[in-house]
Amino acid sequence: MIDSLSSDTMVVGVGNTILSDDGVGVHAARLLQSDPRVPAGVEILDGGTLGLELVPYVSDAYRILFLDAVNSGSAPGTRVRMTGKDLLGLSAGLSVHQLGVANLIAALAFASTKPQDIVVLGVQPANTDWGISLSPAVEATLTQLVDAAVAQLRQWQESAHDGLPLAKSSCTP
């Protein structure tokens, strides 16, 4: 059996793990992979800094949670929450990978036949120079980012009254 690429609910960590705080989304996604609070059936993806190349992984999902470094012009470690619509409406996005993520969300708006619910949870980076560890301010926020991601996933789970399960229920092709 060949696995399907995507689930109905996806978490996508975005960022570059060799550029310090830039990789905070990927670090959070890795933590979620072993977090027992994550509802069953949710697929967690290390998206790196891919943009449109992520379309195959997320275009069949109903709900997508992006975790990313976001420059909101605030103090390092500040967390923000945006929806896909917020990102579409911005002429200049806030995500450090905004061209990639915004392009991706834009392409999905046109290409996906699913009504997609997209949320971006972000953290203000302090340092995006070469390096594999997070700055103290961002490191201190990492747990909160993971908690916020879990809360978002649970909210989706509880509001699944529209008949959309979190996990793909049908047979995979």
Place this chain on the structure above:
Amino acid sequence: MARIVVDPVTRIEGHLRIEAQVDGGVVSDAWSSGTMFRGIELILRGRDPREAWIWAQRICGVCTMVHALASVNAVEDALSIEVPDNARLIRNIIAATQTIQDHVIHFYHLHALDWVDVVSSLKADPAATSKLAQSISDWPLSSTQYFKGVQDRIRTLAESKQLSLFGSGYWGHPAYHLPPEANLMAVAHYLEALTFQREFIRIHAVLGGKNPHLQTFLVGGMATAMDPNEPGATINPERMDFLVQVAKSAQPFVSQVYIPDVLAIAGFYRDWFGRGEGLGNFMSYGGYPQGSIHDYAAYFLPRGIILNRDLSKVYPVDPGNITEYVAHSWYQYSRGNQVGLNPYEGETNPKYTGPKPPYEFLEVDQKYSWLKAPRYDNKAIEVGPLARLLVAYAAGQPDVKALIDTTLAKLNAPPAALFSTLGRVAARALETQLLADRLVGWLEQLRNNMATGNLSIFNGEKWDPSSWPQTARGFGFFEAPRGSLGHWVEIENQTIKNYQAVVPSTWNAGPRDPSGQRGAYEAALIKTPIAEPERPLEILRTVHSFDPCLACAVHVVDARGRPIPVLKQEDEAVRFLGGSERSETTK
């Protein structure tokens, strides 16, 4: 006289800035600046060379596997390791899959809209579009109803004012020449290309373990379980059937959609076969070994260099002739600004001396880029699909020669037409076709090996570091979708002493060298006509034809983003939005 600034040029991550001098409606000079900071060695120094690829694949955000492959090649070269035939085949399959996917994404999602006016497609007659589509291809998705459906989706987007989704959007620009029906057909294929890649990339999902960051690379081979009798093995007969089936799905899309679209679009823009040539020097490290990696002559795409657009001669590539200059780059070398250093001796000492942002223009007489200027034997060189196919064509590779000759005949154009902006677009499409055809053959070879009991996939002779020499150095190379990628590793006492990567976009997007020779983008923009300096669509066409991906060449620091190119004319006091944040954060 006006100075145009386009910043950023890329539709994807990374940051490229072009400044162009326009005189009398034509580009008279151009400067390319990337806001990159080189420094992968900062991450890799002191590490085990066998794990270098895991870090190296993060250099580039878009095609992660290319750096992984170049990295294992470099370490294998340093330690004189030959990989088993099955590992070679799987690497070729993974690489070809990446390149096919990348080229399709580039054409439809990052470049086509430089030629296709989305707004114009709203005026198309769906019945006439259907007729047009059926006249150029047998592709089944071509009914009136189908195109009407696509048009309705575009209209919905337009009415909700979301057409800016399609990049910068110079809709209605006088340099757009396609009739509305061709525009509608192209937008429909934009959507189909997304569906295509969704299925096609499953080859990576199977062979790479984890995706999109593949996990199965290994110094000495591949970490892919291969067993004809084991249902759980990554490669077993059932998986082989699946892989062949997916690989075969690429052929109709490429031959019935991608190639006909490129030919149709090219037919309306024939001027662009005479524009955007640039250097006339081309290099390919060679791609897709058919036997030993050292048997360059047997590569599917041969290794070689072409100089001064002379297709009668192919020169050999000696990596020892590669040097990098920093005369116009924000670095300093210990032996001064004028010398060129081979990457084995590479130094990365950043020193920003440019203007303090926000600024109007770069100081192009001085240093103006974070990219170094790589040169081969002191010559500026273009790399990429066009370079690969020209080298193969000149070397007489029969598949390449036949495909190029047939295509040129269809276009009623001479080989010299390939030295152009559209030549790059066409070469990328033809390479996709060549690889889609070849991919199935590599899979069949893999299947045969498995059937005849050849399951060897990893050469572990040199896995133990105690078997290594005290010092060793190696050059790893790979013809990535965008061109020649080289990794240079120096190993001492079982750890990495130095590591340098010269990526394709550094060759193409790099600045001038000490003798003032332009880089490939800079040269290609000369003589480009500019209809409207406020909307420099023509500059984007040529730069995008190289498939600029500065995700690997450039440090991703762009925090605020400027998705709309900003124009600045010398006599206007417009607040300039560009500039390099990088300079503010550089140590």
